[in-house]
Amino acid sequence: MGGGKAVIAPSAALGDVVIEAIGIGKTFPGTRALDGVNLTVRAGRLMALLGENGAGKSTLMNILAGVFPPDEGTIQMDGQSVRFANPQRALAAGIGIVFQELSLIPYLSVAENLFLGREPRSASGLIDTRRLLAESTAALQRVDLAVDPTTLVADLRIGQQQLVEIARAISAHVRVLILDEPTSSLSGHEVEVLYGVIRELKRRGVALVYITHKFEELAAVCDDVTILRDGRVVGTALFRDLTRDAMVRLMAGRDTTELYQKVAFTPGEEILRTRGLSLTGSGVGRRFLVDQVSLSLRRGEVVGVFGLVGAGRTELLEALFGLHPDRVTGELVVEGRAVRFESPADAIAAGIALAPEDRKRDGLVLPMSVAANASLASLDRALRAGFVSERRESSYVGPYIDRFRIKIASLNQRVVDLSGGNQQKVILAKWLATAPKILLLDEPTRGIDVNAKREIYAFIDELARAGLGLIVVSSELPEVLALSDRVLVLREGRVTAEFARADATPERVLHAALPDSSRVAS
Amino acid sequence: MPESKATAFLTRFRSLLALALMVIALSLLSDRFLTPDNGWNILRQISVNLCLSIGMTLVILSGGIDLSVGAILALSGALAAGVLKQGLGIPGTEWMLQFTPSGAILVGIGVGAAAGWVNGIAITRFQLPPFVATLGMFSIARGLTMLWTGGFPITGLGDAFGHLGTGALLGMPTPVWIMLALTAVFVVVTKRTRFGRHLYAVGGNVRAARLTGLNVARITTAVYLLAGALAGVAGLIVTARLDSAQPNAGLGYELDSIAAVVIGGTSLAGGRGSVAGTVLGCLIIGVLNNGLFLLNVSPFWQQVIKGVVILLAVALDKANARNRDA
Structure with a gap:
């Protein structure tokens, strides 16, 4: 690689190009993570990589660091094409x-x-x-x-x-250092130390790539900015040439109507209410994962919950679903009755269902058949004289499978062989078989292709019109905006804003989700 | 990956095929193999292992392991034999409780169930890994057996009790009746009851099972309780057959039952497998032992061969799983 020890030029006006990604493309099952991405990183400079969740930042960094190879495009180091089999090789080459x-x-x-x-x-x-x-x-x-x-x-x-x-x-002794949200758990002093380290590295001609959500950090260390959206580069500029508003606009700007057109519907009476709902962490810090959340959900309503990674989105749903009874405090009212759930079984009995974010880990029993997964929450309905009747099982599960248009060869097919979209629909079928009143959906379209996504959106809408109350958690801004009657924004476990559908613009929602610079600076 | 019907059939019924091949080969190699007497012999020999293995199947399906079943077998047998022969003194009084053979049988099964229940509580309430919890119970039950027997066999248990091990009904040995009945019951329990379905779900994905509202702790406890009760039944059969409770009965039996379950195609990771497969696994081991004995193969070699069979069975299973997932 570049013949022995590379000589690093003292930081000139722009610095030498150390690493350059050209036309990088990467496809995961169901999603186009990166598409024709170019990125140039120069010695002695820090390139900030900005973008919403799912914009492709982490994928790009993983490719640069040799975690997995790109499908298309090349990576050049000192002008020579390189390809790393694993992160150890990349590290040996100085990344x-x-x-x-x-x-x-x-x-x-x-x-x-x-x-x-x-x-x-x-x-x-x-x-x-x-x-x-x-x-x-x-x-x-x-x-x-x-x-x-x-x-x-x-x-x-x-x-x-x-x-x-x-x-x-x-x-x-790296020549390129990639930092993925390095300050997320650092104290104020530690952040200052990190800035000092970064400045020292820059002086020594190390090229840095820095992923962050916190704009105020950029001013301290940033030289260049590249903004990703939906796997494409939507802007590259010198940091000093960009305002915060311009960056937010570039990150968020996307037409949501192309995804889905919601049918207008007037919600009914309140079905779920929380007051001061909190969930403490189990670790040593005991900080609040969900902090004094008060929300209300009506029949026929879709409430979207948006937040960045670590905002407490999943934890909020888990608290509602009775998963951590010993760590939850606050009031929970379902259909006008104060309740306290000691387990998911209690929540299910009260008419609540949760489709978890990680379907394979938390949602499905992979070795079991489609029918067995779909009937798992409501097996009583398949009993005849106390024994499970497979005929009865398929006759009551079948209509739900049909309703969600799940493409299967037979009900006995193993669920592990289905696509992500069909797996998600099996989970929805499982819960609808329990006749729930409230449906909690955690990232309902993660890892699902565009067509299945549209279908899921239509089902969510249909279920709302059928009188269910739905809480949809998503880290995809356009999805939240397209689906929700109301949008709640979470940040560090707290509700920082609530928008009616008409007022929920991408910029406003994102602003509320991003960390507050004044608070961090103090 | 397209799979021809023939391959699918072969995969599905591989154990059955292996068993058939073994039977054919042994019939050709020994004229003493394929006789009615020898057939009953094999079935009688596997009855104890099958009782344990049915319980072990439930445990392994749930994603656990039970190292204590051999020890529970010994404890149940010794307690049943002891109370039958001498009765049970009530501490602090002159009273002696006397037991009929049926009463002693209930004691044996009850003790096994109780030990299994303790396993279940240790695993669910105190969050011990099944390996550790049942290893502890293994040692406890072995120790209690020694305390109860003083290290000596309890013999002379009478014909009524002995019938359990040596008797016959309608020409079929009693242990074989018991084995068939238990097999039938647990095939239905695993395949046709809510508990059975939940058991597969817990073993297949405990997180998903919990999030679906299943009472994972109760299901798990029930599984170990059943495994203990079945070990109790096995203890009664062993004791009755020998007309004596041996303090060292069942030594190493837990490993034989794990072997049968694994050869029968049940995944040690949980959630995949069947009682029917375990029956085949027990038959394969039983036929193998019997055949090697008839062929005058040294018992030391028998052990080596059994080990090779276990490794082959699991290696084939893994290869299959890889093909399926590719």
Whole structure:
């Protein structure tokens, strides 16, 4: 790669191009994640990558860091085409990445984590512990982290773990460093330390790519901005040439009408109400995952819940569904009666159903058939003289399968072989068989192709008109806007805004979801 | 991936095919193999393992494992034999409870169920991994058996009780009756009841089962309770057949039953498999043991061969799963 040690020019006006992505395309089953994306990263400069959830930022970073290859396009490093089989190869070539989800091994020490896979060895071939500790101490000093390198990672706070992760990338002497929302769990001081590290890296000619939702961070460290939307680059500019409003407009601007046209409908009486609903975290911090949420849902109404990753969207639904009885506080009223759910079974008995975000992990029993999955929540209806009658089962499950137009060869087909869209419909069929009054949908169209998406939207609308109340959680802004009669915006577990359908513009909703700069700066 | 009907058939009935091939081969190799007497012999020999293996099937379908069934077998047999022979003294009084053979049978099954229930509680209430919980019960039940028997066999249990192991009805040995009845009951329980369906769901995806409102703890506890009760039944058969409760009865039987379940095609990951498959697994092991014995193969080699069969069966299963998912 570029013949031995690359000579890095002192930061010139723009700096040399270190890494360049040209025409990158990537398709996942059901979604076009990236389409013809170009990205140029220069030595000594920080390129911020902005975009909504699902815009393709993380996919692009994973491709740059060798986590998976692109379907189309090339990546050039120092003008030469490169292709990495795995992140270790990318790291060896000088590309480091700090993931948003921590990728440290909890029960190894800080030092062992820092040099995992590239441990210094002594002549005997064993790990050279003295050098390991010495180099670890040096690496930790650079991120101003005063912990003993022999400490177990599990004993560190999340923010400290994040700094260890950053120290690990730096200590590999990378030429390109990718940071995916690195400040999400850092304290104010730690953020300042990070800025210092970034400035130092820039001085040394390292090229940085930085993914964030927090605009106020950009001013401190950013040089260039690339904005992604729906897997395409919609703008690249010098940071100083862009206003915050211009960036939000570029991130959000999308026509929602192309997705789906909602049929106007007047909701009925209130069916669900919460007051001060809170959910505490189970970790050491005990912070609120859902914080004093008060909401109301009427029959025939679709309430959309929007928020960025970590805003507490899924946790809100879980709290409503009786999943964490010991950690939930606040009032919950269903059909005018105050209730308290000790388990999902209680919630189901009260007429609530939840279609979870991760269908394969939480929604379906993959080895079982379509019929068995669809009848699982309502098996009593299939009993004859106390025994499960398969004929009775298929005769009551069948109509739901037909209603959702699930494409299957037979009811006995294994659910694992279905497409994402059809799997989601099996889950919907399962819940409708329990005759629910309230349907909670968590990312109902994640990983589903466009046509199935439209179908699901139509079903949501149809169910609302049939008198169900629906709460739809989504990280896709156009989806929330297209489906909802009302939009609630969550941020850090709190409702920060509520919009009627007519008032919910992409810009306003996104503004309410993004972290408040004044609060962070103080 | 298109699959011809023939391959699909072969995959589906692979164990059955293997069993048939073994029977044909052994019939050719030994003229003592294919006789009515030897047939009953094999069935009688597998009856104990099948009782344990049915319970183990439930446990493994639920995504767990039970290492305590052999030990529970010994404890149940010893307690049933003990109360039958000497009665049960009520502490602090002069009273002795006397037990009929039926009473002793209920004690044996009840003790097994109780031990299984404790397993279930340890796993659901105290969140112990099934491996650890049942390993603990293994040691507890073995220890209690030694305490109860003082390390000596309890013998001379009478004909009425002995009938359970050595008797026959309408020409069929009693243990075979018991085995057939239990098989029929648990095929229906797993395939045709709500509990059975929920059991597959819990083993197939416990998170989804919980989110669908199933009472995972209750289902899991019931599974271990049933496995314990079935181990109790097995303990009674063993004890009755020998007319004696051996303190070391059932040593290593839990591994034989796991082997039968696995050979029968039930996935150790849970959620996939069947009682019918386990019956085949038990038959394969039983026929193999019997055939090798008739062929005068050394018992040491028998163990080696059984190990190879287990590895082959699971390797084939894995290869199949890969083909299916590709």
